[in-house]
């Protein structure tokens with residue numbers, strides 16, 4: 001089964017809607033997004049829908065392989081990105097980079 005919905009912390013909504021944030025990094029529970037499908041996006045906190053995105057790509061990545069390239073696409077520094085991931089996914093080393101484009105809200 002492919003996933004049709006995704007949740008983001010509210011604090012990232014502005015960056016997603018402005019196009020500043022074009023990837024998200026998730027664990028294996030959220031690797032089953034199918035490229036070229038539309039996914040509905042809501043806030044984690046209240047499940048408020050705020051846009052839809054088109055999935056472009058899902059690629060496995062090791063925590064240690066995260067670079068400034070990924071951080072740029074998150075609109076963060078690499079230090080900030082690693083701190084966010086450490087908080088959400090403590091000790092998880094097998095991650096997935098989900099690349100998307102914003103379709104509108």
Ligand SMILES: CC(=O)Nc1ccn([C@@H]2O[C@H](CO)[C@@H](O)[C@H]2O)c(=O)n1
Nearest residue numbers: 007008009012024025026044084088
């Ligand atoms: C709501 C929920 O369950 N999970 C997540 C998991 C991740 N993310 C964001 O993806 C990037 C790298 O992990 C960062 O920008 C994170 O903040 C998120 O917003 N919500």
